[in-house]
Amino acid sequence: MTELGIGIGWRPEIAEAVEALPGVDWVEVVAENICADHLPDSLTRLRERGVTVVPHGVSLGLGGADRPDPARLAALGEKAVALGAPLVTEHIAFVRAGGPLTATPLLEAGHLLPVPRTRDALDVLCENVRIAQDALPVPLALENIAALIAWPGEEMTEGQFLAELVERTGVRLLIDVANLHTNHVNRGEDPARALSELPVEAIAYVHVAGGVERDGVWHDTHAHPVPREVLDVLADLASRVSPPGVLLERDDDFPPAEELAAELEAVRTTVGIRSAKAERVGTAHAHGALPYVPAPRRAPLLIGAGARVSGGPMPSGAPAVREVPEPAPQEGARQRLAVTQAALLSALVAGTPVPEGFDTRRIAVQSRALAAKRAGVVAKVAPELPEILGRGYRPAFLAYARSRPMTGGYRRDALDFVEHLLLAGRPEDPAARRRLTEWWQDRSGSRPPGRATRLVRAARHALVRR
Numbered sequence: 001m002t003e004l005g006i007g008i009g010w011r012p013e014i015a016e017a018v019e020a021l022p023g024v025d026w027v028e029v030v031a032e033n034i035c036a037d038h039l040p041d042s043l044t045r046l047r048e049r050g051v052t053v054v055p056h057g058v059s060l061g062l063g064g065a066d067r068p069d070p071a072r073l074a075a076l077g078e079k080a081v082a083l084g085a086p087l088v089t090e091h092i093a094f095v096r097a098g099g100p101l102t103a104t105p106l107l108e109a110g111h112l113l114p115v116p117r118t119r120d121a122l123d124v125l126c127e128n129v130r131i132a133q134d135a136l137p138v139p140l141a142l143e144n145i146a147a148l149i150a151w152p153g154e155e156m157t158e159g160q161f162l163a164e165l166v167e168r169t170g171v172r173l174l175i176d177v178a179n180l181h182t183n184h185v186n187r188g189e190d191p192a193r194a195l196s197e198l199p200v201e202a203i204a205y206v207h208v209a210g211g212v213e214r215d216g217v218w219h220d221t222h223a224h225p226v227p228r229e230v231l232d233v234l235a236d237l238a239s240r241v242s243p244p245g246v247l248l249e250r251d252d253d254f255p256p257a258e259e260l261a262a263e264l265e266a267v268r269t270t271v272g273i274r275s276a277k278a279e280r281v282g283t284a285h286a287h288g289a290l291p292y293v294p295a296p297r298r299a300p301l302l303i304g305a306g307a308r309v310s311g312g313p314m315p316s317g318a319p320a321v322r323e324v325p326e327p328a329p330q331e332g333a334r335q336r337l338a339v340t341q342a343a344l345l346s347a348l349v350a351g352t353p354v355p356e357g358f359d360t361r362r363i364a365v366q367s368r369a370l371a372a373k374r375a376g377v378v379a380k381v382a383p384e385l386p387e388i389l390g391r392g393y394r395p396a397f398l399a400y401a402r403s404r405p406m407t408g409g410y411r412r413d414a415l416d417f418v419e420h421l422l423l424a425g426r427p428e429d430p431a432a433r434r435r436l437t438e439w440w441q442d443r444s445g446s447r448p449p450g451r452a453t454r455l456v457r458a459a460r461h462a463l464v465r466r
Contacts, residue, residue: 002052002086002087002204002244002245003244003245004025004026004052004054004205004244004245004247005025005026005245006023006024006025006026006245006246006247006264006267006268006271007024007025007026007027007028007052007205007245007246007247007248008021008024008027008028008247008248008249008250008260008264009027009028009029009030009056009247009248009249009250009251010027010028010029010042010043010046010053011030011250011251011254012033012040012042013254014250014254014257014260015040015042016042017254017257017260018042018046019042019045019046020257021257021260021261021264022261023264023268024051024264025051025052025245026051026052026053026054026245026247027043027046027051027052027053027054028053028054028055028056028089028247028249029043029053029054029055029056029083030055030056030057030058031055031056031057031058031075031076031079031088032057032058032059034055034079036075036078036079036081036082037082039082039083043083047083047084052085052086053083053084053085054083054085054086054087054088054089054205055076055079055080055083055085055088055089056088056089056090057072057076057088057089057090057091058090058091058095058112059072059095060072060073060076060090060091060095060132061093061094061095061096062090062091062092062093062125062128062129062132062142063091063092063093063094063115063121063124063125063128064094064095064096064097064128064337064341065094065097065101065124065334065335065337065338065341066096066099066101066334066338067127067128067131068128068131068132068135070135073131073132073135073136074135076088076090076136077135077136077137077138080136080137080138081137085138086138086139087138087139087140087141087172087204088136088138088139088140088141089140089141089142089143089174089204090132090140090141090142090143091112091142091143091145092115092125092142092143092144092145092162092165093112093113093114093115093145094109094113094115094341094345095108095109095110095111095112095113096108096109096345097109097338097341097342097344097345097346098338098342098345098346099338101334101335101338101339102338102339102342104342104346105405105407106407107342107345107346107349107350107405107406107407108405108406108407108408108409109345109348109349109370109406110370110373110374110377110406110410110413111369111370111373112145113145113147113341113344113345113348114145114147114149114150114151116151116153116154116337116340117151117154117155117156117157117158117160117161118151118153118154118155118156119155119333120333120336120337121337122156122161122164122165123330123333124333124334124337125165126165126168126169129142129165129169129171130169133169133170133171139172139204140171140172141171141172141173141174141204141205142165142171142172142173142174143173143174143175143176143179143207144158144162144173144174144175144176144179144180145176145179146176146178146179146182146183146186146211146218146220147182147183147186147187148186148217148362148365148366148369149358149359149362149363149366150187150359150362151357151358152356152357152358153357157189157193157194157197158183158189158194158197158198159193159194159195159196159197159198160197162194162197162198162199163197163198163199166198166199166202167199171202172202172203172204173198173199173202173203173204174203174204174205174206174207175198175203175206175207175237175243176206176207176208176209177191177206177207177208177230177233177234177237178207178208178209178210178211178220178226178230178233178249179207179220180194180195180233181211181218181227181229181230181233182211182218182220185213185216185217185218186217186218186362191233191236192236195233195236195237195240196240200237200240200241201241203237203241203243203244204244204245205243205244205245205246205247206234206237206243206245206246206247207247207249208226208230208231208234208246208247208248208249208267209222209226209230209248209249209250210222210223210224210225210226210227210230210250211224211227211230212224217362217365219369221251221252222249222250222251222252223250223251223252223253224253225255225259225263226248226263226266226267231266231267231270234246234267234270234271235270238270238271242271243271246267246268246271248260248263248264248267252376340355343355344358346405347363347367348363348366348367348370349367349370349371349401349405349406350405351367351402351403370401371398371401371402372398374397374401374406374410374413375393375394375397375398375401377410378397378410378413378414378417379393381410381411381414382411382414382439384439385414385417385418385436385439388427388432388435388436388439389427389432389436392427396421396426396427397417400417400420400421404416404417404420411443415440415443415444418436418439418440419440419444421436422436422437422440
């Protein structure tokens with residue numbers, strides 16, 4: 001497994017600072033934010049210096065009911081090749097629901113939502129992971145996510161779920177210790193138990209990030225300093241295994257470079273405590289840290305007493321095995337998962353009734369958080385909108401989001417939001433409305449206009465001429 005060292009999430013806002021930070025061995029870039037054939041100059045310079053760059057995807061939705069989109073997989077693979085990356089990473093999450101499996105409109109969450117820890121969900125996830133592994137040119141690692149809400153009727157703990165996923169697919173793990181802390185506060189899950197149950201030898205690297213607690217709910221913001229509690233979880237993990245890499249994530253409210261350097265040093269010190277301990281003990285084997293051997297794509301079936309399915313290497317003297325393909329999940333499993341995920345997402349983004357068994361207060365908190373994230377990302381994707389609308393941007397967008405679920409990406413969301421405002425005759429200021437109309441006209445040409453759309457555009461041209 002690739003030894004990465006200490007790294008930081010590369011973001012355009014801190015690109016210059018990242019290049020100047022001492023002791024950065026590698027960086028991670030959000031895959032959807034770059035183009036394979038036009039890499040940012042900063043990443044090119046880092047690569048020329050020998051800094052490893054790993055693409056981190058956020059849109060595959062491998063935990064969703066649908067099979068992975070071949071186009072998304074191809075794009076992720078192209079970016080891995082362009083960056084010369086030793087692996088790619090994604091999340092154990094679903095990001096969209098609805099569509100053909102449920103005969104309902106496709107809804108986009110714009111966020112990583114938790115997968116139910118059930119047999120149906122695990123079967124679907126395992127097949128989706130194998131599809132992704134076959135399509136990608138480099139190894140895949142998957143990240144555990146933070147969650148505000150818990151699914152009713154779960155059948156496994158997080159550690160058990162991850163352990164079986166690794167056993168059945170051979171996928172590597174990206175363990176986010178901040179997410180373990182988040183789930184401890186929000187869902188009462190013990191990080192130490194999760195670490196004791198998951199196969200730490202499968203860890204490709206580790207994420208560390210900050211957050212904030214409001215009204216008893218921990219928000220994984222990536223916009224605050226890393227708290228002591230998260231470093232404590234990192235120290236616990238480092239006492240069990242020497243992680244190949246540890247990466248600091250920061251996505252917003254970026255501090256001065258000196259603060260980033262101090263956080264990196266705190267991470268390095270926390271992991272280094274374990275390293276000194278390992279030297280005193282003797283070897284990493286004292287902690288059970290064996291070399292990671294990816295499981296075969298086909299699970300061996302043991303013949304004889306105590307038969308079981310296992311994806312790991314067989315012990316010496318084990319009974320003879322014959323290779324059999326692991327069965328794909330029945331379509332009924334995908335159908336059941338699709339229905340439950342669509343119902344949850346619809347409650348979060350479209351205001352439909354909360355499915356039975358969910359905490360309605362937590363659903364409300366998550367719903368508000370999703371709308372706020374949409375507003376923030378759209379403001380970044382289309383910075384002209386808050387400039388044109390001023391203080392009225394955020395309340396107008398949140399009001400729009402309450403009744404208009406996202407059905408495409410954030411750029412489509414920005415266009416739909418502006419169209420919604422203009423059809424309602426807003427904003428009231430004629431100059432602002434004219435600027436907004438011109439902005440919409442400049443960017444809406446990608447959608448083939450129907451008769452109704454042409455009439456709307458004609459009306460807007462008339463507005464511009466006023």
